[in-house]
Amino acid sequence: MKKKLVGFALSLAMFCSVSVGSAFAETPLSAAVNAGLGSPYKWAGNTTNGFDCSGYTSWVFDKFGIELPHSSKGQAQAGQWVAADQLRPGDLVFYNTDGKGISHVGVYVGGGKFYHSATNKGVTITEMSESYYANRYVTARRILSDEQYKQLMTDAN
Numbered sequence: 001m002k003k004k005l006v007g008f009a010l011s012l013a014m015f016c017s018v019s020v021g022s023a024f025a026e027t028p029l030s031a032a033v034n035a036g037l038g039s040p041y042k043w044a045g046n047t048t049n050g051f052d053c054s055g056y057t058s059w060v061f062d063k064f065g066i067e068l069p070h071s072s073k074g075q076a077q078a079g080q081w082v083a084a085d086q087l088r089p090g091d092l093v094f095y096n097t098d099g100k101g102i103s104h105v106g107v108y109v110g111g112g113k114f115y116h117s118a119t120n121k122g123v124t125i126t127e128m129s130e131s132y133y134a135n136r137y138v139t140a141r142r143i144l145s146d147e148q149y150k151q152l153m154t155d156a157n
Helices: 001-015 029-037 053-062 146-152
Strands: 092-095 102-108 112-116 124-125 136-143
Touching: 029 102, 029 146, 053 102, 053 112
Parallel strands: none
Antiparallel strands: 092 102, 092 136, 102 112, 112 124
16 A cells, blocks of 8 residues: 555656646646546546546546547547657557557657556556557547647646
8 A cells, every 4th residue: 555655646746747737837637637647447437436548538638528439549530640759738649559559548748758547557647658658659649729728738726
């Protein structure tokens, strides 16, 4: 239990250092992704009682009135394609984790990190450069328009 608490505290501290927000300037986007942090993994889950990857991303975007399919493959068809070197907070990042094409999705939060619901950790923050994910990266999609992005990155305080 102590290890989990320390891990959660470190994850929270790491989140506060990424460009989506901080303890001093929380944005609507950072509040939305942070609200699910630490929730357990649950196949087909879409609540803080348990999320699968696309359930988590759908839940985050639903907070802003944006409806996404509850499948990573379906979400990969939404929005606009964006190059990996042009990612901004709120973009969806997609991975091939099962060897059969797109099978995992997360929300990019800046600083080379993304939030996602991992089967072994639940909702967590991961470096895109972590070898497991770097080797399985497929594509990214921009769901938020420039106007939506500006609104969701505005200080909520």
